[in-house]
Amino acid sequence: MFATLPPNVRCLSCILCGRETTDPWAWSCPDCGAESRMDVRYQPTGDLTGVARSRPFNMWRYRELLPVPADALLPPIQVGGSPVSEAPRLAARLGVRAVWIKDDGRNPSASTKDRPSAVAVALAVAAGSERIVCASTGNAASSLACMAASMGLPATIFVPARAPMPKVAQLRVFGARVLRVAADYDTTWELCQRVATKKPWFNRNCAVNPYLVEGKKTISLELADQLGERIPAWVAVSVGDGCTYAGVVKGLEEAHAAGFIPFVPRVLGVQAEGARPLVDALDGDGKLHVSSAETVADSIAVGHPRNFQKALDAARRNGGRFVPVTDAAILQALLDCARLGGVFAEPAASATVAGVGEAARRGIIRADEDVAILVTGNGLKDTATALTTVDGPEDVPADDAAVERLLG
Numbered sequence: 001m002f003a004t005l006p007p008n009v010r011c012l013s014c015i016l017c018g019r020e021t022t023d024p025w026a027w028s029c030p031d032c033g034a035e036s037r038m039d040v041r042y043q044p045t046g047d048l049t050g051v052a053r054s055r056p057f058n059m060w061r062y063r064e065l066l067p068v069p070a071d072a073l074l075p076p077i078q079v080g081g082s083p084v085s086e087a088p089r090l091a092a093r094l095g096v097r098a099v100w101i102k103d104d105g106r107n108p109s110a111s112t113k114d115r116p117s118a119v120a121v122a123l124a125v126a127a128g129s130e131r132i133v134c135a136s137t138g139n140a141a142s143s144l145a146c147m148a149a150s151m152g153l154p155a156t157i158f159v160p161a162r163a164p165m166p167k168v169a170q171l172r173v174f175g176a177r178v179l180r181v182a183a184d185y186d187t188t189w190e191l192c193q194r195v196a197t198k199k200p201w202f203n204r205n206c207a208v209n210p211y212l213v214e215g216k217k218t219i220s221l222e223l224a225d226q227l228g229e230r231i232p233a234w235v236a237v238s239v240g241d242g243c244t245y246a247g248v249v250k251g252l253e254e255a256h257a258a259g260f261i262p263f264v265p266r267v268l269g270v271q272a273e274g275a276r277p278l279v280d281a282l283d284g285d286g287k288l289h290v291s292s293a294e295t296v297a298d299s300i301a302v303g304h305p306r307n308f309q310k311a312l313d314a315a316r317r318n319g320g321r322f323v324p325v326t327d328a329a330i331l332q333a334l335l336d337c338a339r340l341g342g343v344f345a346e347p348a349a350s351a352t353v354a355g356v357g358e359a360a361r362r363g364i365i366r367a368d369e370d371v372a373i374l375v376t377g378n379g380l381k382d383t384a385t386a387l388t389t390v391d392g393p394e395d396v397p398a399d400d401a402a403v404e405r406l407l408g
Helices: 051-052 058-066 088-094 114-127 139-151 165-173 185-196 212-217 218-230 242-257 278-284 310-319 327-341 347-362 377-387 400-407
Strands: 007-014 038-041 084-086 098-103 132-135 153-161 176-181 234-238 266-272 321-327 370-375
Touching: 007 088, 038 212, 051 058, 051 114, 051 218, 051 278, 084 218, 088 098, 088 327, 088 347, 088 370, 098 218, 098 327, 114 132, 114 139, 114 212, 132 185, 132 234, 139 153, 153 165, 153 185, 165 176, 165 377, 176 185, 176 377, 212 218, 212 242, 218 242, 218 370, 234 242, 234 347, 242 266, 242 310, 266 310, 266 347, 278 310, 278 321, 310 347, 321 327, 327 377, 347 370, 347 377
Parallel strands: 098 370, 132 153, 153 176, 234 266, 234 370, 266 321
Antiparallel strands: 007 038, 084 098
């Protein structure tokens, strides 16, 4: 077990009261209770652009801003370094000046969740943990199974009954032990949390583990590194538990402080209409109202966001917004992202595309502003849903004349 924070980390700080600690295992505040959340604070770094750009382009390029000991073993497979492409036809469809797509579905398990999972397994091995555990709707689970397999670390993963089978298949192929719970995500998460506290396991659940958001923020550190002076006015990302949103905001703030970008973009969080607690909190009384979650986008089907306060604080600090989108809009955006941007996004990621269009219609994003869309998962994660948006193939005999007649 590592007993001290790495030298580049100054402290863990409670996001509610600001209490600081240098105990690396103090994951909640003794004053604010179990529902408190801790944030990782770093030593001042100054301009990091030169030293970072001398390293390979992956998530470990920003080691000064990651809570991993210098001598820690890292996953041997590449995580991060996903491409950014401009999508002018998609921008025209959405009603904004320009759109950049960062395709994080290029990661090893095909989602952005590989970033926090890479941090998790590096810390678990450094801590001497015998096993790593998490609860997930699918992507965090498959990413953890992938990263754990690359390090030879046993993994146990709790998934809700609705987890898509392609994601479950990934878990088993990577060798993880999978417990499919006859319940929704929120109940599954609570079960995993109760079991994990009784075992000598490393807990990968982002809501309680403060180090996981640090992995998530590397997507926006990379975006800032890639675009630099061209960084857009807005960055958009889908929101479930709130961890990714908080990480994206933090990454942009740190990228600005480290000299990568001239300003901090505003961040648009997108939720499904059937799972919108952060939308209602930011636009309403600021309180969490837990509800059921019903949406085609399984990765953001969260009625009780476990990092609610961290996401809400990040939005207020950033001047960001949350918008809801219907399942119909999510499915249309899945096609738009693929056909107008060349990126096949799973429903939770295509929700981000739909959210940009919704924000433009509401006047939140102006027509003369540009946006970076973070695609957090590949469409092959949920082909069953994708197939509901298209017609099947046209059957034809192996005959030239028949093909010519069909094609007119």
